[in-house]
Amino acid sequence: MISKDRPSLTPRALEEVTAPAVIVGVGAGPDGPVLLTDALPQDAASALEESFELLGVRARADEVHRLPGLAGSRWPLLVLVGVGELDDDGAAGLEALRHAAGAAVRSLAGTEAVALALPADTPERLAAVAEGATLGAYTFTALKSEAAREAASSSAPVSRIEVVTTVGEEAASPVLARAAVVGDAVCAVRDLVNTAPSHLYPASFADAVREELAGSDVRVQVWDEDALAAEGFGGILAIGQGSSRPPRLVRIEHAPADARTHIALVGKGITFDTGGISLKPAASMMTMKSDMAGAATVFAVVRAAAELGLPVKVTGWLALAENMPSHTAIRPSDVITMYGGKTVEVMNTDAEGRVVMADALVAATDERPDAVLDIATLTGAQLVALGVRHAGVMGDEALRDEVVAAAEAAGELAWAMPIPEQLRPSLDSRVADISNMGERFGGMMTAAAFLREFVDAGRAEDERAAAPTPWAHLDIAGPSFNESSAYGYTPRDATGVMVRTLMGLIAGRAG
Incomplete structure (x- = not known):
């Protein structure tokens, strides 16, 4: 009844990311959408921001755009996720980050591993991103036939999540451990x-x-x-x-x-x-x-x-x-x-x-x-x-x-x-x-x-x-x-x- 198969959570420095897909946030600033990441080279980031209107990027909550890897980027897949309006300091709130991480990971069902390069530079933001990602990587297939489960394996939820953070590993590990426990508790109720x-x-x-x-x-x-x-x-x-x-x-x-x-x-x-x-x-x-x-x-x-x-x-x-x-x-x-x-x-x-x-x-x-x-x-x-x-x-x-x-x-x-x-x-x-x-x-x-x-x-x-x-x-x-x-x-x-x-x-x- 209760699944034991939950995604793993690993803290990563940007240069250590091994996942083929990277998720970055886009916030709604006073002058339009703003890219919220240092994961891309400056030239690539600027070019991407100039393309937002053409791509239809509005930075709204639940808005997800998949793009092929950009020039200068080492990831085959770049995923933009909206975090909604930014505060007066140009930052996204904790729930907005949690919501965005969940929406992006949920949309990437069928992808085994992803990296989240959302703002996670404090333990609080790291916890929000990790929780949202864990909760977004959910599906319920326990009552489907074995044949149906095998057929659906190509759209299985993300199983390996790397969270890009500047929080040191000693501080990040307990944050991610707690996020995993809390996420598992929520998903156990769902099951x-x-x-x-x-x-x-x-x-x-x-x-x-x-x-x-x-x-x-x-x-x-x-x-x-x-x-x-x-x-x-x-x-x-x-x-x-x-x-x-x-x-x-x-x-x-x-x-x-x-x-x-x-x-x-x-x-x-x-x-x-x-x-x-x-x-x-x-x-x-x-x-x-x-x-x-x-x-x-x-x-x-x-x-x-x-x-x-x-x-x-x-x-x-x-x-x-x-x-x-x-x-x-x-x-x-x-x-x-x-x-x-x-x-x-x-x-x-x-x-x-x-x-x-x-x-x-x-x-x-x-x-x-x-x-x-x-x-x-x-x-x-x-x-x-x-x-x-x-x-x-x-x-x-x-x-x-x-x-x-x-x-x-x-x-x-x-x-x-x-x-x-x-x-x-x-x-x-x-x-x-x-x-x-x-x-x-x-x-x-x-x-x-x-x-x-x-x-x-x-x-x-x-x-x-x-x-x-x-x-x-x-x-x-x-x-x-x-x-x-x-x-x-x-x-x-x-x-x-x-x-x-x-x-x-x-x-x-x-x-």
Whole structure:
């Protein structure tokens, strides 16, 4: 399910480049496109800039031009990639470099090795270029036949990437090592989300996590349906009871001896969502294999934190179920008892993600972490509010804003949203403690209000009041799956969004 075949990253001085193709950037300056490289002889660079108008070079993001090697250049292929508008100092921003590297490498599928001569003269710029290149060198072919994979080998993604930099090797090596780990984490999420639900279901997902973490220091615990019943995880069991493939809860833990803080992550893992008895329209099911992107993200982030040896205890909770309609499926108006004792009236079985996550949130906060973050493809209302590229972030104000700041630093799009108190009464139930459905308008925030009820719900009320666990909720329903054309380092289908944000937040907590 998860590929082991990722591109290599190597720092290179310009004179050491061996790749046959070199990628250079073109920025939009106040007087027109500007070549951003020292990789070409001055005469060749000047001649190239004079040809920009004829070549149609505008330096826009995602703009890629392939040219045969120029006179005086030793590379058979020269690739120009736009980085967009330059700042007042004539420099490209970090995300612009990341985006450009991804667009160029993605466009060079079928080329074994490339060199990136984009601006990478600082560790920060080097990291951005390396990350973008790694994320752009992605494809998913695991479910194609062997014959189809062989036929597609001529358009395989770039496998060897040389990053031209003046940063010394001693400083560059850890930067590229981290970029490789983070890139692999993002691509692991993409692999899991792109896997068909015929192959990825709760038990196989749990098995894949065990297999991937075998031999590492990350501890894995799995609750099967019997263990879930014995310990009272009523929400996960209820959502999964309509499927012939029973649910699972997976806990993974990176707990280094020098941990300075404890972060808990909770991920929604609905491996396929029909809506249950509250059946979705057929067209709305087309991308529902992606409804486990939150759980995939949690797995990838914990694994990456362990690989990087971050001095932070990180526990991940993957709430896995398949939401199917059948004679055993939960019905609208059923009441279930959650882990921790609260009762929930299920008024819509298509609001299932919040139910499985509620169980996991109680279990996660029972361990008294210093913060808990949950991530989920939770609501269609998120797309209505924020579109398909921005994640919505809700919760305790300080932690919510920390997530948004981490997203900005990582080059990802996240927007802070409130949880208006007037929405909470709409979740009241006449027969249970709470309903899983509330106010339709502002539904993204209503879902967050539901989840908030289960943070620290297993703790005594006075203890909760004295020391509540800081909590933030990330709704990634839109940006987790790209149904449009590829752009920058983002492919079609699964994106792996918010991995870099969470990695940045955890690294920041490491000090």
